[in-house]
Amino acid sequence: MEYSGQRHWHCQVTRPEKDLVYARTTYLSITSEAMASLAVDPVSLAVREARWTVYRQADDRPLDTPVPGLTGLTAHFGCGPALKKALGGFPPLAAELFAETVRGVIQAETFLTRERGFASMEAYDDFWKETQAGSCRYYSNLDRVSRKWATHVGDQRRPDVLFNRFKAAVWHRLPSDGFLITATLADSFHDAGLAVQVTGPAFTVIWARGGVRRAPDAVCLEAGAAVPELAGTALVQTDKRTVARVLGGPQGCVHLIDLAGDLCR
Numbered sequence: 001m002e003y004s005g006q007r008h009w010h011c012q013v014t015r016p017e018k019d020l021v022y023a024r025t026t027y028l029s030i031t032s033e034a035m036a037s038l039a040v041d042p043v044s045l046a047v048r049e050a051r052w053t054v055y056r057q058a059d060d061r062p063l064d065t066p067v068p069g070l071t072g073l074t075a076h077f078g079c080g081p082a083l084k085k086a087l088g089g090f091p092p093l094a095a096e097l098f099a100e101t102v103r104g105v106i107q108a109e110t111f112l113t114r115e116r117g118f119a120s121m122e123a124y125d126d127f128w129k130e131t132q133a134g135s136c137r138y139y140s141n142l143d144r145v146s147r148k149w150a151t152h153v154g155d156q157r158r159p160d161v162l163f164n165r166f167k168a169a170v171w172h173r174l175p176s177d178g179f180l181i182t183a184t185l186a187d188s189f190h191d192a193g194l195a196v197q198v199t200g201p202a203f204t205v206i207w208a209r210g211g212v213r214r215a216p217d218a219v220c221l222e223a224g225a226a227v228p229e230l231a232g233t234a235l236v237q238t239d240k241r242t243v244a245r246v247l248g249g250p251q252g253c254v255h256l257i258d259l260a261g262d263l264c265r
Contacts, residue, residue, distance in 0.1 A: 001175065005029070008028045021112070023037065025097045025104065027097055034054045034056075036052055045074050067094075077106065144219050146217060163188050183262060226248040247260060
């Protein structure tokens with residue numbers, strides 16, 4: 001087995017000032033290094049400033065530019081179409097990293113509940129149950145869930161660094177044929193991973209294994225049982241929506257779906 005390459009993502013959300021939340025996602029691979037960043041209002045989650053920075057890429061043209069089309073956007077659920085429209089003239093990687101950054105802001109909201117108008121963590125928990133019902137394994141099985149989100153978060157105090165997420169994908173060429181790819185996600189609330197063996201130019205999956213090790217409730221861990229269903233999927237020819245269906249749709253884990261989706265790019 002021969003090492004072939006890797007990709008890494010790091011999303012971090014901080015609160016350097018009382019009235020400012022700063023979120024950024026940094027990406028590194030063999031060919032490129034880039035960052036998407038958002039300065040966000042902690043009350044409304046409206047974007048005050050957005051920047052797209054390329055430190056290194058194949059054609060050796062660094063870039064650091066504001067993205068004025070994102071100013072005023074609410075960095076929360078439902079902003080996808082507006083995000084895509086504002087980034088129409090930017091490369092696909094920019095859209096990917098800004099979307100990841102918005103997801104980081106959504107996760108960091110756990111530590112902004114008072115600013116966001118919630119009376120308590122329990123009220124915030126109830127809001128998610130109402131608005132996200134049927135969206136993932138956890139919220140599709142609320143009748144079986146035994147732990148609230150607030151219980152999972154615990155007594156954390158985060159005055160400055162609100163959220164961290166690390167993702168990685170590593171390729172190894174196999175002596176027989178194809179590649180072994182491992183993908184992992186670890187963040188302030190979750191831990192998940194998968195491994196696949198692929199073959200041919202379409203990266204067709206021969207076998208897949210994976211699971212969730214840290215999540216809000218034991219019901220989330222059940223989502224790993226769907227990972228072997230990726231066998232036969234041609235990753236290069238498959239989009240994330242299709243991968244989501246294979247991994248269980250609303251009965252699947254969004255983080256396993258995210259990792260598998262990264263392998264399709």
